[in-house]
Amino acid sequence: LAHGAGGKATRTLVDALFLEAFRNPRLEPLGDAAELEIGCSRLALTTDSFVVTPLFFPGGDIGHLAVNGTVNDLAVSGARPLYLTAGFILEEGLPVADLVRITESMRAAADAAGITIVTGDTKVVQRGKGDGCYVNTAGIGVVEHAWRLGMDGVRPGDAVIVSGPIGDHGVTIMLARGDLGIEAENLVSDTAPLHDVVDALLLATPGVRIMRDATRGGVATVLNEIARAANVAVVVDEDAVPVRQEVRGAAELLGIDPLYVACEGRFVAVVDAAEADRAIDVLRDHPLGAHAAVIGRVAADPAGLVLLKTGFGGTRICDVLVGDPLPRIC
Amino acid sequence: MTRLVGRDLRVAGVVQGVGFRPYVHRLASRLRLSGLVGNDVGGVFIEIEGEPELVAEFLSALPRDAPARARIDRVQVTERPPRGLLGFRITTSRTGGPRATLVPADxxxxxxxxxxxxxxxxxxYRxxxxxxAHCGPRYTIVRGVPYDRARTTMARFPMCAACAAEYSDPANRRFHAEPTCCADCGPRLLLGAAVNPLREAVARLHDGQVVAIKGLGGFHLAVLAAHPSAAATLRNRKHRPDKPFAVMAADLRQASTLCSVDELGARSLTDARRPIVLLPRLADAPVADAVAPNTNELGVMLPYTPLHHLLLHEVGEPIVLTSGNLSDEPIAHRHARSLAGVADAVLTHDRPIRAPVDDSVVRAGQVLRRARGYAPEPLVLPVRSARPVLACGAELKNTFCLVRDEHAFLxxxxxxxxxxxxxxxFTKCVERFRRLFGITPRVVAHDLHPDYRSTRYAAELPGVELVGVQHHHAHVASCLAENGETGPVIGVVFDGTGYGPDGTIWGGEFLVADLTGYRRIGHLRQVPLPGGAAAIRQPWRMAAAYLPDVDLxxxxxxxxxxxVALARNGVNAPLTSSAGRLFDAAAALLDVRDVITYEGQAAIELEQRADPSTSDSYSAGTDGLVLHGEDLLRALVADRQAGVDVAVIAARFHNGLAAAVVACCAAAREETGLAAVALSGGVFQNALLLRRTAEGLRRGGFRVLTHRLVPPNDGGISLGQAAVAASRNR
Ligand SMILES: [Fe+3]
Ligand SMILES: [Mg+2]
Ligand SMILES: [Zn+2]
Ligand SMILES: [Zn+2]
Incomplete structure (x- = not known):
């Protein structure tokens, strides 16, 4: 198994294996969370496993990610997060102090997100069989808004928005991992709970078609998912994509493209073009959306592709990468 | 009276659009044979009747005296009783039937x-x-086959009486010249509302302006080559900082004021295909610095359309003529709208261009970019494919290739x-080729790199069998195919990057290969590529990867x-055995080039700096068939610290690499018994490296195969993929 970069290989694995094996109408949309109707309430359910090296990094740790990641999956599905489960797979030898730090940061993150951790599980594996600590969380939320979010709502002309500067988390992790001797005081993970800013957006802008948090594979991967699922083109203006100066510098040095780098506190929204300005105003009023920007628009052609308009007037195809990015220049 | 005999002939090959039917008409008339000749989608069909000796004479003369641009691949003769035909005529073309017509190049x-x-x-006049029938537009105006006026973009220009008379007169040079025309009936020149478009264009050029000019395969952008600032303006507007511009000179004499033109150069320049020819630039060449910075070569071509001839004649000096596009985009061919911010004026005309095609580029007898004048003429493969093949090519410098039987339409x-x-x-051109040649691919060959656009294209085609071909195997196969061989040979493939099946990046490879398969027997020692693609854009990173402790x-x-830390810790630093990256490291360590703006720039400039009269070399160790490139770089650094001239160092580096390749081939011969070597890959565009390597190999008793008609770079990949797929489908 060589799948895991969050790119096309993972997608193929999910499509070919899991979707095939578990196929049912609720799974089919492959959204960040499944929407369920129980009695007369609409609930959203999601689960996510967290694997990160190092466990602690500038701006956060695996505990933060585990809470915020699930909170965000619920939030972008249009649900208010309510309860969380927590499962731990611990490697023998993990310092207890580390585990304490992780659980404390989980509690802090849960408090900040207004969510309660209601049940959990712990397993210990032999030394060498895990990277210190894996965390799985599952979350349940309630959908209180009347409208439906879905890929079928996306249409040509819609505006594509990101909620803030991209790439901070992934670049921070790579630097933390690499021992590269790069001074980057201002580089911290963007991990944050998005339920509040998403809520503000949804209240103000009924023209939101779909939202996705830009985690593994970055914004480029999310945009490709939208292009394929909605059978539209997404045309991105490269110069409009917000990237912080220090992130851009570090990404350049690392040779990576911020568009493909994971974020843990940013989301992409497709919005009715008529409401784009309003959406941006609302987002910018919130600290987590202070640098929100319209980065492009939805077009009819070429369906299924994401195009990047570069500063030089060219138009590059922005594909999901199949595996680790290997150079294509000969 | 002698008994008359009759014959039906079918002629296949490049026989349309080259004056073949008029030729047959003249030949038959001279021999007093009656019958007819016509085009169909299979080529040319001929019926003749006459006395047996004269018919025999016709059959033997037919291939012998054919027009220079014609290429006869097959003549099929069937006997039949005479029907008492009177006279000899050219009949209207037939459509339908299986297609074997070879559309002529311009x-x-x-x-x-x-x-x-x-x-x-x-x-x-003017x-x-x-x-x-012997010259003019062909591929670029063809809308369908068989090739005749009704199926070209000349269909919209009905011939005047005078042109029609020439067209139907067997004695005339324009007999069945499909695009023939004159000022009364043909296309017109336009430049805005100018009364005299040509004069206006010339005046603007002299004024230092950028003029877009519609040529055969698309729009060019032109400025005066010697104008002090025009070329620099063009660079800014085109977003093309360094990559050299080509220059058009009126004739050989004017070309000789720019470059040193040897006999081979003169032959290339005056070839009817009219490629851009890369030639050594004269020190006092009247050309602005911005035309071709940091190189001592110049790409020169001679006029190939009447418009170019008139323009060059009027301008009176060489002009820059570069593809009408922004960097990396295809050449504009329908209209000049996309050039609005680049050109000050557009000299255009009303004969539509059906298919865009760039200028071809040759250097030292090697085609480096195969386009106008070459495409779509087929190459003949050394194997016959049982099923039609589409080979999708690489990602940069992409070409694709369609195969039917033994014909490869590149x-x-x-x-x-x-x-x-x-x-x-690309997708449009694939469709156009499929239609023109009537080929429906059953087998589709592609590179192993999963992220190449061409690979994705292949994967999305329904109902075909996919054949993945390793990049460097394709390079060797393309060299074999163009030389009409099937192998096995020792393949030395030096290029920038190609996807290795082991998940590393290959690019300095020794293979044992035939058309069907290959085995990797050696390679350059691997180094990390710190930052992936960033290391390709920034050659200095390769210096850091190779010699982290260097004190320069x-x-x-x-x-x-x-x-260095990226390289050491393997953070976004995949391993590579690329020869192109070894050149990058050398160029950076010599301060020749640290960041590039076009592919291969560092290696090109390093070659330019090398003194070809230096014959000594650095030596590189080997470990089995693993070549230690870093040894060459260490020696280079030592020389540089000792103050040796850069020209000498660059030459020693080239010579050393060539010697090491020869040594590796000798070791490979020991192991395999093979004494033939195919040299391929973009790095072998380097004429000095190629010459030194080929000389050394020949001295060592090897037979050496190189590229001439097909680029050694990734432009040749599709032909190699096609040959492999054909070979596996015999
Ligand atoms: Fe290559
Ligand atoms: Mg998730
Ligand atoms: Zn002529
Ligand atoms: Zn006329």
């Missing part, structure tokens, strides 16, 4: 047409679209498929340590 203006162009008494240069416009022109004033010192 041909530069011939000497006869040129004479008419400048002869005041001729009725086509008419910018003069052409005849597309013109398409370019960088990550550019969306270029990708669209290499620029980008502030990023040096982090990049």
């Amino acid at each position: 041909i530069g203006t011939c000497a006869d047409c040129l004479r008419e162009l400048f002869h005041p008494a001729d009725r086509r 008419y910018p679209f003069v052409n005849c 597309s013109p240069h398409i370019g960088d498929l990550t550019d969306h416009e270029t990708y669209t022109s 004033p290499v620029v980008h010192r502030n990023a040096w340590n982090p990049v």
Whole structure:
């Protein structure tokens, strides 16, 4: 198994294996969370496993990610997060102090997100069989808004928005991992709970078609998912994509493209073009959306592709990468 | 009276659009044979009747005296009883039936047409679209087969009485010249509302302006080559900082004021295909610095349309003539709208271009970019494919290739498929080739790189069998195919990057290969590629990857340590055995080039700096068939610290690498018993490396196969993929 970069290989694995094996109408949309109707309430359910090296990094740790990641999956599905489960797979030898730090940061993150951790599980594996600590969380939320979010709502002309500067988390992790001797005081993970800013957006802008948090594979991967699922083109203006100066510098040095780098506190929204300005105003009023920007628009052609308009007037195809990015220049 | 005999002939090959039917008509008339000749989608069909000796004479003369541009691949003769045909005529073309027609490539203006162009008494005096059965537009105006006027973009220009008379007169040079025309009935030149478009264009050029000019395969952008600032302006507007511009000179004499033109160079320049020819630039060449910075070569071509001839004649000095596009985009061919911000004026005309095609580029007898004048003429494969094949090519410098039987229809240069416009022109061109040649591929060959656009294209085609071909195997196969061989050979493939099946990046490979398969027997020692593609754009990173502790004033010192750390810790630093990257490291360590703006720039500039009269070399160790490139770099650094001239160091580096390749081939011969070597890959565009390597191999008793008609770079990949797929489908 060589799948895991969050790119096309993972997608193929999910499509070919899991979707095939578990196929049912609720799974089919492959959204960040499944929407369920129980009695007369609409609930959203999601689960996510967290694997990160190092466990602690500038701006956060695996505990933060585990809470915020699930909170965000619920939030972008249009649900208010309510309860969380927590499962731990611990490697023998993990310092207890580390585990304490992780659980404390989980509690802090849960408090900040207004969510309660209601049940959990712990397993210990032999030394060498895990990277210190894996965390799985599952979350349940309630959908209180009347409208439906879905890929079928996306249409040509819609505006594509990101909620803030991209790439901070992934670049921070790579630097933390690499021992590269790069001074980057201002580089911290963007991990944050998005339920509040998403809520503000949804209240103000009924023209939101779909939202996705830009985690593994970055914004480029999310945009490709939208292009394929909605059978539209997404045309991105490269110069409009917000990237912080220090992130851009570090990404350049690392040779990576911020568009493909994971974020843990940013989301992409497709919005009715008529409401784009309003959406941006609302987002910018919130600290987590202070640098929100319209980065492009939805077009009819070429369906299924994401195009990047570069500063030089060219138009590059922005594909999901199949595996680790290997150079294509000969 | 002698008994008459009859024969039906079918002629296949490049026999349309090259004056073949008029030729058959003249031959038959001379021999007093009756019958007919016509085009169909299978080529040319002929019926003849006459006395047996004269019929026999016709059959033997037919291939022997055929027009120079014709290429006869097959003549099929069937006996039949005479039907008492009277006279000999050219019949209308037949459509339908299986297609084997070979659409002709565009041909530069011939000497006869040129004479008419400048002869005041001729009725086509100064008419910018003069052409005849021996020259003129072909592939670029063809809409379908068989090739005749109704199926070209000339269909919209009905012939005047005078042109029609020439067209139907067997004795005339324009007999069945499909695009023939004159000022009364043919296309017109336009430049805004100018009364005299040509004069206006010339005046603007002299004024230092950028003029877009519609040529055969698309728009060019032109400025005066010697103008102090025009070329620099063009660079800014085109977003093309360094990559050299080509220059058009009026004739050989004017070309000789720019470059040193040897016999081979003269032959290439005057070839009817009219490629851009890379030649050594004269020190006092009247050309602005911005035309071709940091190189001592110049790409020169001679006029190939009557419009070019008129323009160069009027301008009186060489002009820059570069593809009308923004960097990396395909050449504009329908309209000049996309050039609005680049050109100050557009000299255009109303004969539509059906298919865009770039200028071809040759250097030292090697085709480096195969496009106008070559495409779509097929190459003949050494194997016959049982099923039709489409080979999708690489990602940059993309070409594709369609195969039916033993014919390989190699597309013109398409370019960088990550550019969306270029990708669209790729998909359109595939469709056009499929229609023109009537080929429905059953087998589709592609590179192993999963992220190549061409690979994705292949994967999305329904109902075909996919054949993945390793990049460097394809390079060897293309060299074998163009040389008409099937192998096995020792393949030495030096290029930038190619996807290795082991998940590393290959690019300095020793293979044992035939058309069907390959085995990797050696390679350059691997180094990390710190930052992936960033290391390709920034050759100094390769210096850091190869020699992290080097003590030379290499620029980008502030990023040096982090990049060394990337390499050491394997963070976004895949391993590579690339020869192109070894050249990059050498160029950076010699301060020749630290950051590039076009593919291969560092290696090109390093070659330019090398002194070809230096014969000594550095030596590189080997470990089995693993070549230690870093040894060459260490020696280079030592020489540089000792103050040796850069020209000498660069030469020693080239010579050393060549010697090491020869040594590896000798070791491979020990192991395999093979004594033939195929040299391929973009790095072998380097004429010095190629010469030194080939000389050394021949001295060592090897037979050496190199590229001439097909680019050694990734432009040749599709032919190699096609040959492999054909070979596996015999
Ligand atoms: Fe290559
Ligand atoms: Mg998730
Ligand atoms: Zn002619
Ligand atoms: Zn006429």
